Amino acid sequence: MKPVYEIAVVHGDGIGPEVCAAAVQVVKAALGPGSPLHFSEYPAGAEHFLKTGQSFPEPTFQACREADAILHGAGGLPGVIHPDGTEAGLDFTLRLRFELDLYANIRPVRLFEGVPSPLSGVKAGDIDYIILRENSEGLYAARGSGALLRGEVAVDTLVQTRSGIERIARKAFELARQSGGAPRDGVRRVTCCDKANVLRSYAFFRSVFDEVAKDYPDIATEHALVDAMAMYLVVKPGHFNVIVSENMFGDILSDLAAATVGGMGMAPSAEIGAANGFFQAAHGSAPDIAGKGIANPYGTILSAASMLDWLGHKHGDERLNQAAARIRRVTEDCLANGLLSTDLKGRASTSEITRSVCDRLTAGRD
Template structure:
């Protein structure tokens, strides 16, 4: 337990500064005058690349490396690219994942009261699972390492290591032990999502999954092929508790899952390693609505609640765990009791109104 925790804040691009500022206000309201967090702001992203030619300054990386946690708004602006065509703004997140070994990308998919799902039969509580995405290997490990031969053939290798698979699968099973199980039947369950019937790399992922699963007899284990998973997440989302999968598959199905709970604006994300934690919403920078005051801050605010819980468990600090729970409660209050919905989830509320209602709820609960 510390007197104060250093939080490195990187606002990023597009709506990033708006959702970050909203989240900082919520964090301050959660603690009142007893705020145990120190915020330091640093630049990175596509806009910084346009100004300086550097998308991720060394100073920002050092601040992220030494901070107790990293809070981020959003990254990237389409069209602002490196000569090889890759987005300059994505350097920040992708570099952190590799250099800080943030191997576990944790994406909760939860339908909150007051939010209508596109799935007609889905009610609050019926969708509540977590996608655990291996974050350091898989196909995305090939970024910058693939080959383009004579402008005719492009190759990107898919990398899976025993160490990488074992640690992400252990992470998934430990997470399942901490949860209450799937909404349907309350069975604690870890689902391995792969393409083992076609590719050796995924067959290897599945075989290592099975080895680790044998060490958790208290948790149900199962396999689902990626193509079938895209169907199941629509037809029977209540079956799922924790899903563990390769990097690219996790990226894809977490967006699909987010669509079933109101969209990317409702989807927080934590990227965790053994020493560092990086927290943001799962959405992009949405430059088309930047500066209009209509961005949905709920995802970033929920990511901050995840940050507090992670820090609280890591440092045995009940103040942080309690504040994280109160933020989640205040989000529910804003959505369900006050019907404060942003435009992307069927409402008219702007960022400021949402922030004020959540802060008011927190001040009542300090």
């Protein structure tokens, strides 16, 4: 009997239900009848918090932990916060990262044909790299454990461990080995992004990275300070292949990078650990456009393709890898043919994009 993969679907807030539903439809179209995926929906997020006082119910967490993969729409709403001022909608994402040890946040940055970039003279193929964000340590590991003293002093601790740095560095080199290299020169390269000139924690990150690099003599290495990197991603994006960084730096840089390839609607992400995988677009819930039918689903669709790839490689199931490749090809064709959402200066609605992608996938199976 063919295996069945259980996918925990959490739609979330704002445009989350719209883009998540689009991704599910696309995956079903890619796999067709007899799909080995079973989708089950669970509640979490800011809207659920407003209704029940719980942002991440325990049954949802248990279902996510036991699922073969997790697909998420988006989380968070303005003003929906806990007494300490932190966002209730972020509980879902952050708890999964830390409790399921989803240490590798993989954020591909690629400029597709047909998608306008704000960078002058940059065309499709000129930007194609990965930002690999360490997802379980860094400054964000202090969430919920920092101190606020007498309303005068606030302290959060940045945490870096040797084992955490080693495994994310190794993941960066493995991703580089699997890649075609940087667009500008074809060199397989890993760039370590830090602030080693100021803080010991980042100097430690760099020193451990350099130790790991010795095991990968076939991959070029370099260092970049995070402030300089913010400039480099704008002035020479074609130079980069894989960039690895601490949690917060990776978070910030990946949003800047997304802006160079069409915006947050074109920003897929995969968050993976030894046992679990969590997939969502890197954008927020965009409540200002929720329900208008104009949300860009491409980021979540591409995240779902990453989910299929991860499952396929993990379980040796080529059906899933082939479906992921078809989704990417069809997405590329749709964008190149001008099927653009409003954030990409187009006019296509969420449903029009979803229907076109699904129709092309179905036709490709016949």
